[in-house]
Amino acid sequence: MHPARSLILFTSLSGLGFGVLAWLGLGTPAVTGWVAFVFYLIAFGLAGGGLVASTFHLGRRERALKAFTQWQSSWLSREAWLAVAAMATMGLFALGAVFFGQHWQPLGWLGAVLSLATVFATSMIYAQLKTVPRWNMPLTPVLFLSLSIAGGALLSGEIGPAILFLCVAGALTLAHWTLGDRRFAQSGTTMETATGLGPIGQVRAFEPPHTGTNYLMREMVFRIGRKHSLKLRVMGFGLMVLLPVLILLLPFHHALAAVAVLSHVAGLFITRWLFFAEAEHVVGLYYGAHDKTSDPIA
Amino acid sequence: MTQLPEKTERKLGLVIDLDTCVGCHACVISCKGWNTENYGAPLSDQDPYGADPSGTFLNRVHSYEVQPETGAPQLVHFPKSCLHCEDAPCVTVCPTGASYKRVEDGIVLVNESDCIGCGLCAWACPYGAREMDAAEGVMKKCTLCVDRIYNENLAEEDRVPACVRTCPSGARHFGDLDDPDSAVSQLVAARGGIDLMPEQGTKPVNKYLPPRPKDRLDEVDVLAPYLEPVAEDPRGFLGWLDRTLDRL
Numbered sequence: 367m368h369p370a371r372s373l374i375l376f377t378s379l380s381g382l383g384f385g386v387l388a389w390l391g392l393g394t395p396a397v398t399g400w401v402a403f404v405f406y407l408i409a410f411g412l413a414g415g416g417l418v419a420s421t422f423h424l425g426r427r428e429r430a431l432k433a434f435t436q437w438q439s440s441w442l443s444r445e446a447w448l449a450v451a452a453m454a455t456m457g458l459f460a461l462g463a464v465f466f467g468q469h470w471q472p473l474g475w476l477g478a479v480l481s482l483a484t485v486f487a488t489s490m491i492y493a494q495l496k497t498v499p500r501w502n503m504p505l506t507p508v509l510f511l512s513l514s515i516a517g518g519a520l521l522s523g524e525i526g527p528a529i530l531f532l533c534v535a536g537a538l539t540l541a542h543w544t545l546g547d548r549r550f551a552q553s554g555t556t557m558e559t560a561t562g563l564g565p566i567g568q569v570r571a572f573e574p575p576h577t578g579t580n581y582l583m584r585e586m587v588f589r590i591g592r593k594h595s596l597k598l599r600v601m602g603f604g605l606m607v608l609l610p611v612l613i614l615l616l617p618f619h620h621a622l623a624a625v626a627v628l629s630h631v632a633g634l635f636i637t638r639w640l641f642f643a644e645a646e647h648v649v650g651l652y653y654g655a656h657d658k659t660s661d662p663i664a
Numbered sequence: 665m666t667q668l669p670e671k672t673e674r675k676l677g678l679v680i681d682l683d684t685c686v687g688c689h690a691c692v693i694s695c696k697g698w699n700t701e702n703y704g705a706p707l708s709d710q711d712p713y714g715a716d717p718s719g720t721f722l723n724r725v726h727s728y729e730v731q732p733e734t735g736a737p738q739l740v741h742f743p744k745s746c747l748h749c750e751d752a753p754c755v756t757v758c759p760t761g762a763s764y765k766r767v768e769d770g771i772v773l774v775n776e777s778d779c780i781g782c783g784l785c786a787w788a789c790p791y792g793a794r795e796m797d798a799a800e801g802v803m804k805k806c807t808l809c810v811d812r813i814y815n816e817n818l819a820e821e822d823r824v825p826a827c828v829r830t831c832p833s834g835a836r837h838f839g840d841l842d843d844p845d846s847a848v849s850q851l852v853a854a855r856g857g858i859d860l861m862p863e864q865g866t867k868p869v870n871k872y873l874p875p876r877p878k879d880r881l882d883e884v885d886v887l888a889p890y891l892e893p894v895a896e897d898p899r900g901f902l903g904w905l906d907r908t909l910d911r912l
């Protein structure tokens with residue numbers, strides 16, 4: 367799939383932001399006054415910034431509000447509702463913490479649950495798609511949630527939980543890559559089933575429908591080389607998990623903590639880029655992707 | 665409404681004959697011609713006369729080569745457009761209600777004034793049947809020429825989708841696939857019509873008729889015995905000439 371900048375920013379930043387909000391809602395850290403103000407500013411900035419970035423993906427941004435109507439069937443619509451509900455609830459909770467030095471805890475718990483539910487809904491937008499086998503597994507929401515919780519802990523300065531959840535998220539990232547690599551083959555969709563010509567013999571894409579490219583190929587028939595992807599996996603994993611964990615194991619220092627955060631975010635961007643770039647859509651089969659006899663056209 | 669109807673009253677759709685399609689792309693052109701000036705936003709082109717042309721099409725014709733176990737490979741032309749699936753995943757993912765499936769005839773449509781151009785429906789379709797128009801920012805797809813098939817201003821024979829009306833080889837058929845007695849249903853039954861990517865669980869309404877088995881060369885060669893060379897070794901005068909010339 368085409369790794370669109372707006373979607374990488376949206377999923378990573380809002381994931382981080384709602385992760386921080388979840389930790390704040392649980393009262394870890396239990397901050398008040400100006401300190402709380404700064405924490406909430408960062409959290410809302412990330413969550414809100416991510417959501418704004420997502421609207422840049424739309425062909426018709428001015429109609430974005432219509433996306434709230436179909437919550438009964440659409441994960442995208444559910445995500446919109448949950449994001450607003452989580453931000454409103456946590457906004458009230460933040461009000462108490464910043465201006466009244468109070469923690470209205472039930473509100474915080476509700477806000478934490480809604481924040482994680484938002485991340486879950488975001489991940490389901492991708493995980494629900496049978497057409498993209500690499501995404502279409504229960505591990506996808508688990509991975510998104512673990513990354514959000516780990517990033518949230520790191521940004522809220524919860525060192526112990528941050529180390530623990532970074533390791534969990536790291537393990538899940540590796541699992542998602544390993545299982546994901548086999549998903550396309552497991553899906554059972556091949557050029558033979560796509561064309562229905564399997565009973566006659568082996569199918570090869572002979573001529574594409576047009577001499578030029580098209581929306582489908584730009585959007586869904588994106589492929590990266592294996593070598594390229596391995597390098598990026600190593601880099602992404604090192605920056606997102608290994609380096610931050612090593613830094614957190616050292617004696618605490620503010621400057622070092624900042625490095626850990628920056629490294630994690632950079633690594634998150636790389637792995638999220640890969641999440642999109644490595645995902646193959648079954649429509650690629652019509653264009654000769656996975657062709658057993660020759661190089662794919664795309 | 666992006667919840668799918670429990671059941672539609674009819675299942676209008678296409679039956680595409682892969683045996684007779686000659687790959688002329690006439691349906692592609694007539695589809696673009698009709699749909700760029702009728703229902704909804706026009707089908708725009710980008711850089712149409714430049715070095716990198718692309719554009720929105722609702723119907724595209726691929727060509728595949730199939731290699732049987734033995735014998736010569738076969739070339740199959742393969743038109744592809746929306747299959748108006750019964751379990752259309754493109755409809756349920758839509759956050760705005762722009763995508764819907766009609767109860768009265770099962771046609772899957774996009775209400776373009778509600779579409780925000782998020783592109784999720786195109787991701788959800790396994791067949792690549794939806795394309796976002798780059799100029800308009802909304803999703804375009806085959807409407808089964810909903811503005812032709814019920815159009816009383818057109819002559820009766822024109823009340824079929826533009827692609828069906830145009831096809832010079834009679835490879836495209838239109839009708840109600842819910843009615844077992846309809847011509848299309850009988851065609852599907854007679855020719856063993858199939859679903860594309862059945863494992864994706866979309867239950868497409870459109871059906872494809874697989875190419876019929878090709879004639880085999882060894883079966884048509886009934887005259888071969890009569891065409892065998894009459895004499896391997898020439899005899900008589902010709903034989904003497906042959907041998908004498910060889911010796912020289």
Ligand code: SF4
Pocket residue numbers: 745746747748749752753754755772788789790791792793794805866
């Ligand atoms: S072919 Fe694609 S666009 Fe058409 S109904 Fe099926 S899933 Fe939807």
Ligand code: SF4
Pocket residue numbers: 757758759760761762763774778779780781782783784785786802803
């Ligand atoms: S692109 Fe339009 S029709 Fe498709 S899912 Fe988004 S809003 Fe619905």
